[in-house]
């Protein structure tokens with residue numbers, strides 16, 4: 001228990017409820033890449049349910065502030081809220097923050113919010129919160145770059161521990177990506193129907209696919225190598241065909257998750273990969289510099305530099321980002337370039353109250369995508385696989401092939 005919170009507890013009457021009208025509203029400053037930086041919001045000031053004598057997270061954020069946040073995410077697609085002071089209750093505060101965007105009870109509902117086993121990074125008592133990073137009991141994805149859409153309407157990432165350098169999360173505005181396509185590419189994107197599956201993965205989640213040898217190219221826009229092995233319970237889990245261009249609040253947005261791309265209807269897998277790479281590359285804008293891949297690990301040998309259309313968030317402890325997965329695509333960055341420890345808390349959940357329920361992301365991760373809940377078996381397999389990465393077969397041919405993309 002942090003001293004701040006104990007102090008507040010002592011001074012908070014048991015019947016205290018938030019005071020919506022008296023709460024000053026935060027402000028949102030738009031970024032050139034889309035998204036906005038929000039000032040004037042303090043997670044630590046939320047009065048958690050047990051302090052209100054309640055079990056519900058629904059009314060923890062004052063209604064005027066919740067309204068502001070819901071409006072802001074509709075307008076900007078991504079909110080960056082920095083400078084949160086440490087709190088031992090942070091995971092619960094994040095659940096309360098998330099609850100204002102979702103239907104009542106959704107954060108505990110496995111259909112609406114991804115739930116994780118403790119062995120898969122899930123926080124005790126809060127299975128919708130997962131720890132990512134290098135510290136004990138956190139999940140670490142060593143795939144390199146991977147542009148994708150989470151299997152949820154909204155995602156929250158909160159940084160508890162930030163490395164001195166590296167470990168950025170990259171974001172690209174999917175509406176601007178669509179606008180950046182040529183008229184021919186836009187027409188192509190409009191016509192494409194995508195089947196996602198676990199055919200080229202180990203069955204996910206992404207950290208497990210990475211452990212099983214799956215690699216992306218150095219821009220994270222197409223597969224460099226499929227998984228070399230699969231989890232015992234692997235299932236193909238192919239999606240219904242879904243559009244590559246979707247509507248986001250009345251505007252068109254490009255939606256492609258290349259790791260799980262099986263094929264576009266009417267195209268072979270290889271041709272589909274090439275098309276996805278072409279559309280994503282055009283949407284992201286020419287990278288300033290594409291890193292060569294190491295021939296053995298098939299991981300980038302130095303950071304790839306993306307152009308000005310990509311927002312790279314360099315994490316600091318106390319940063320919170322929440323985004324709409326229809327509005328923004330995002331990418332991991334290679335673990336090899338982390339300089340210091342990293343711990344991020346993640347929640348992937350539905351956005352009924354933010355008007356973004358039922359986003360296409362759910363269909364893009366069949367059979368286990370980035371966000372799909374993991375059972376004990378995945379955790380056991382990961383344990384068995386840890387330390388064997390250097391033994392993964394790879395050939396120079398595969399590396400050369402990967403360099404071509």
Ligand SMILES: O=C(O)CCC(=O)C(=O)O
Pocket residue numbers: 132150167168169170330331332333344346370371
């Ligand atoms: O670790 C990051 O930077 C992003 C993680 C992510 O995208 C995911 O787990 O889905």
Ligand SMILES: [Fe+2]
Pocket residue numbers: 148149150330370
């Ligand atoms: Fe993600």
